[in-house]
Amino acid sequence: xxxxxxxxxxxxxxxxxxxxxxxxxxxxxxxLAGLSKSSVLYHYSSKETLLExxxxxxxxxxxxxxxxxSSGPFTPARRTAFLEEFVDFIxxxxxxxxxxxxxxxxxxxxxxxxxxxEVVYRLAEHFAATTGSIEDKMRFGxxxxxAAYTLCSQDELGFALPIDETRAALVTILTELLAPIPxxxxxxxxx
Amino acid sequence: xxxxxxxxxxxxxxxxxxxxxxxxxxxxxxxLAGLSKSSVLYHYSSKETLLExxxxxxxxxxxxxxxxxSSGPFTPARRTAFLEEFVDFIxxxxxxxxxxxxxxxxxxxxxxxxxxxEVVYRLAEHFAATTGSIEDKMRFGxxxxxAAYTLCSQDELGFALPIDETRAALVTILTELLAPIPxxxxxxxxx
DNA sequence: GAGTAACCTGACCGATCGGTCAGGAACTGT
DNA sequence: ACAGTTCCTGACCGATCGGTCAGGTTACTC
Numbered sequence: 001x002x003x004x005x006x007x008x009x010x011x012x013x014x015x016x017x018x019x020x021x022x023x024x025x026x027x028x029x030x031x032l033a034g035l036s037k038s039s040v041l042y043h044y045s046s047k048e049t050l051l052e053x054x055x056x057x058x059x060x061x062x063x064x065x066x067x068x069x070s071s072g073p074f075t076p077a078r079r080t081a082f083l084e085e086f087v088d089f090i091x092x093x094x095x096x097x098x099x100x101x102x103x104x105x106x107x108x109x110x111x112x113x114x115x116x117x118e119v120v121y122r123l124a125e126h127f128a129a130t131t132g133s134i135e136d137k138m139r140f141g142x143x144x145x146x147a148a149y150t151l152c153s154q155d156e157l158g159f160a161l162p163i164d165e166t167r168a169a170l171v172t173i174l175t176e177l178l179a180p181i182p183x184x185x186x187x188x189x190x191x
Numbered sequence: 192x193x194x195x196x197x198x199x200x201x202x203x204x205x206x207x208x209x210x211x212x213x214x215x216x217x218x219x220x221x222x223l224a225g226l227s228k229s230s231v232l233y234h235y236s237s238k239e240t241l242l243e244x245x246x247x248x249x250x251x252x253x254x255x256x257x258x259x260x261s262s263g264p265f266t267p268a269r270r271t272a273f274l275e276e277f278v279d280f281i282x283x284x285x286x287x288x289x290x291x292x293x294x295x296x297x298x299x300x301x302x303x304x305x306x307x308x309e310v311v312y313r314l315a316e317h318f319a320a321t322t323g324s325i326e327d328k329m330r331f332g333x334x335x336x337x338a339a340y341t342l343c344s345q346d347e348l349g350f351a352l353p354i355d356e357t358r359a360a361l362v363t364i365l366t367e368l369l370a371p372i373p374x375x376x377x378x379x380x381x382x
Numbered sequence: 383g384a385g386t387a388a389c390c391t392g393a394c395c396g397a398t399c400g401g402t403c404a405g406g407a408a409c410t411g412t
Numbered sequence: 413a414c415a416g417t418t419c420c421t422g423a424c425c426g427a428t429c430g431g432t433c434a435g436g437t438t439a440c441t442c
Contacts, residue, residue, distance in 0.1 A: 004419085019297045023213035025399065037400085039420050047400065101340060102293040105347040106210045134352050135360035138341050142364060145344070146337025149292060150329050153336070156296040161325050169326035173333060176367065195389085216429065228430085230390050238430065 005043045005053075008033055013054045017095045018156055021051060021103050052112040058096035059112065062089060062119050069126070082126070083178065087170045091163070094151035101148045120144070127178050143177045196234045196244075199224055204245045208286045209347055212242060212294050243303040249287035250303065253280060253310050260317070273317070274369065278361045282354070285342035292339045311335070318369050334368045 011032045015024040026047055030037045044050040069082055090097055100116045107113045124130050127140045147170060154160055202223045206215040217238055221228045235241040260273055281288055291307045298304045315321050318331045338361060345351055 020211055020213055020294065022211055023297055026401090027399085036421055038402090038422075041401065042419065042421095045401095103211065105344075106214055133360075134356045135363065137352075138357070138360050139364060141341030141344060142333065142337030142368075144337070145340025146333030146335075149336025149340065150332030153296075153332060161328075165325045166329070169324075169329050172326065173330060173368070177333075177364070217431090218429085227391055229392075229432090232431065233389065233391095236431095 004033070004035075004039075008035075008040060008043055008050065009053050012050050013095050013099070016051065016054060016103075017099045017152060021099070021107060048110060051107070051110060055096050055099060055112050055116065058089075058093035058100075059115050059119055061093065062123070065089060066119065066122050066126075074126070080175070083175060084171060086123075087167060087174060090147050091151065091167060091170070094148060095155070097144075098148040098152040101145055139177050143174050147174065195224075195226075199226075199231060199234055199241065200244050203241050204286050204290070207242065207245060207294075208290050208343060212290070212298060239301060242298070242301060246287050246290060246303050246307065249280075249284035249291075250306050250310055252284065253314070256280060257310065257313050257317075265317070271366070274365060275362060277314075278358060278365060281338050282342065282358060282361070285339060286346070288335075289339040289343040292336055330368050334365050338365065 008029065012024070012029050015029060015032070019028075026037045026040050029050075030040045033040070040050070044053060065082075065085055069078070072078065100113065100120075104113050104116065121130070123144075124137075124140055127143075128136050130137075151166075199220060203215070203220050206220060206223070210219075217228045217231050220241075221231045224231070231241070235244060256273075256276055260269070263269065291304065291311075295304050295307065312321070314335075315328075315331055318334075319327050321328075342357075
């Protein structure tokens with residue numbers, strides 16, 4: 001039985017990702033929830049507080065994954081397990097990730113966005129995207145931004161692909177994108 | 192000698208992509224241009240008109256590329272040439288593409304966005320992303336959304352990677368992402 | 383000098399924004 | 413019956429939004 005505060009959080013998340021944070025009014029959120037604007041401000045003291053509550057669960061989850069990952073050696077086996085964990089994470093929290101990816105730069109001085117930036121930095125470290133070549137950095141960026149975009153554009157366009165197939169495809173593509181490249185696929189380019 | 196109207200267009204593009212369309216006020220654009228808000232509305236009769244002028248060049252360019260491509264057979268050689276053309280396009284118009292990718296859903300009933308959607312659909316056809324498997328659709332989405340995100344996050348974070356290396360890396364990654372994979376998933380090659 | 387077109391401006395408008403506040407309604411425990 | 417807490421509301425506030433309008437300034441033409 002979800003309470004009103006959770007309803008508002010879910011509605012806000014959907015509106016923030018589709019219409020944009022600044023384009024979403026508290027009146028609009030209240031309308032979708034069947035409440036008045038004052039009621040929204042009763043549950044969340046400000047629009048920014050509502051934003052914080054909206055993205056915080058995703059950040060907490062990713063932080064937990066990274067913490068658990070840092071507790072041991074980064075073997076190839078754990079790497080592939082981590083990639084699947086990451087896929088499941090981004091499937092569950094695609095809207096939150098998309099919100100951060102696309103609107104993060106415009107939401108500076110919001111504390112929760114700083115936390116999100118930190119998490120993304122830690123995530124990038126595990127894919128050598130902070131120390132590696134330009135191509136490695138771009139592979140990480142394309143995987144992160146591309147996955148968030150692809151998954152959310154499905155929602156926005158109204159249709160939904162079957163989750164199990166989506167998950168399998170995502171694992172395949174991200175593995176190909178992020179795995180340490182075997183010598184074979186470097187063959188075609190110059191230098 | 193750049194035109195005042197062109198200045199405004201460039202300023203608007205930068206602000207629309209970083210801060211978001213609805214979060215960018217005409218006053219802000221005027222301030223950055225050293226003009227008054229009334230002057231902005233002299234050159235562009237409305238905020239929406241300014242948006243149209245901002246994204247139109249990118250759409251025109253991509254339309255031209257697609258038209259020229261449709262005029263002949265889609266041989267493998269032309270396919271790779273087209274991919275490089277696409278990379279050059281997205282490098283030049285990364286802000287416009289990012290604007291459409293991220294804020295397009297919130298800008299419905301703006302005519303220029305409809306044109307952009309049409310262009311993206313035509314683009315998707317060339318990568319079998321409208322007829323292919325779920326994985327093919329996702330490959331296209333990840334390539335498009337990921338490239339736009341990665342290139343624009345560079346600008347937003349203030350640093351700029353060397354363009355020639357960026358271009359080479361982008362060609363490599365997108366080829367790997369979008370090219371029909373030899374053995375693994377060649378289900379949709381002929382048909 | 384008169385006319386005119388391009389460019390720019392401040393004052394102003396109605397609408398909407400996020401947020402405050404006093405208080406009503408319903409449910410508790412006593 | 414009483415008081416307290418929770419939840420919700422409309423009225424209201426100052427600020428800002430996109431946009432209109434009348435008019436000022438420059439420069440070029442006749």
